[in-house]
Amino acid sequence: MLLETFRLALLTVARNKLRSFLTVLGIVIGVASVIAMVTVGQGSTQRVQSDVASLGSNLLMIRPGQPGRGPGGGQNDAPSLTAQDVEALLTDIPDLVAATPSASRTLNAVYGDTTHAVSVTGTDNAYFPVRGWTLQEGRMFSDAELRAGTPVCILGTTTSNALIGEGNPVGITFRLGKITCEVIGLLDKREASTFGQDDNDTVILPLKTFQRRIAGNTNVSAISVTFRDGTTAEEVTPQIQSLMRERRHLTDDQDDNFNVFDMKQISSMLTGITGTLTGLLSAVAAISLLVGGIGIMNIMLVSVTERTREIGIRMAIGATEGQVLLQFLVEAVVLSLIGGFLGVVIGLGLGWAGSSALNVTFVPDWQITGAAFVFSALVGVVFGYFPARRAARLDPIEALRHQ
């Protein structure tokens, strides 16, 4: 009997395709947005967390610019960092175990017919342990190469794949901007990205090579330092700040013209923002589900009025109140379930597209997906009940007389 009722409800829904579609649109939008939001939100959160993990522990970054403007803010009027700052930091602050300078820009890499825009970083060998990189092929830079600024480079896996496809790139030479560069190493692939950029899409050169042949200056855009275990970012940061103030000849009445970032702190802030946004958008989506439910109720009421005569016939033939109620309730539930199903499909699709667009991992949350589906069925029951009860309470004589 129940199976029969479902079959009948499906037939009724299928008969009125356009109307059914418009009816469930609210549910579709509600469910789809909940799922898309949560999927992208969770992907971002996961990415931020893995970014931090990939950056290695006990990491601080020093950049030129006014404090309080976030990474990369207000660099224009502040003097650049220098390679000498790195040595001074290591010498004067015993808590630091490593410090590495870096300077970056985006250049076109050309190999054969292939051109690929890539992030190019000039640095030294300390960069690899500090940033958590290991090599899968080749070697790091030699002291001679670092000192002389030889055009040798180490590739990330994405860059290597873009230039030569699968395989070992060590030994090839390619054009990088205006210079010709020999590949001496290949980084291990890592499943992370730094704030939207694929980490594996990178070319790493000796700092001198970058400064002389690409940038044409001796600027260092960032210094990454790691401090020893047993101390904290809160303890190390003031030491770095006072040393840097001294080195940059800042008087007591001048503000810092550099920033010291604790990457973990930034990531937890970003995670918090993502969480709040996901929550807010989900609330909006829940309201859309509610509106969708009202849409279903509305159309079911219309349907009951239109089919009053049918209800009368069914009652004369022997349908009980419960059977009429069930028929219309099942119809509302079938409608909302179809809406829920479409919503899940579209939501996962949007989530996938959004994740790719934002370059984050696609993390479908099956719990939320299941919950959204169940909730949409619930919407059908709740908002279908009132019209169904109205149908069930009809007087068969009146209903049969209805034109």
Add this chain to the structure above:
Amino acid sequence: MIEFRDLSKIYGSGEAQVKALDHVDFQVDRGEFVAVMGPSGSGKSTTMNIIGCLDTPSAGQYLLMGQEVGAFDRDQRALLRRNFLGFIFQGFNLLSRTTALENVELPLVYQGVPADERRERARAALDKVGLLARADHKPSELSGGQQQRVAIARAIVTRPALILADEPTGNLDSARSREIMELLQGLNRAEGMTVLMVTHEPDMAEYASRIAVFAYGRLQSDTRNAA
């Protein structure tokens, strides 16, 4: 089979009170074919609604197969209709978007008969009214006479004890009307089904074995046809 004991039906209240049935005693035995006649407002429709368990008396008793229906609630009356009654309407009242076969199956669906047996019995009923060939047609693809025969098949598919026909020929021409009446007469005589039929047309009433005439909410005359 059917017994009205001092039965009244009153609509409205106070000044606007209408006595549709006024202390009526009426009895139909198993196997009878009764034509109920009378002008509009005479109480014949109310009689049919009460016999059909669609309405309840205001006073007095209505016994269907020895059971006092007045005390039954809506669902109990629905079960009575489902298991013991078959309805035929003037306007056919088929479900327009389903096929003839599905229309005939419908009462069996509510009885919970399994799909295979349902199909079998619905086809047998359609065969009995001579419309098996049209089983897959929708009502809109059938003529009026054919639609009424589908409705008869739907009414008899549950093998009811009593068939209630409300002006079954009201929308049909005279040739089609005679076909329907012969069908009802056949069911009454060959299958032993009790038939109660409301009609305006004396020609149609001639097919019945008994004619009951209502006027002003009372049974005015009750005569047996010499068959």
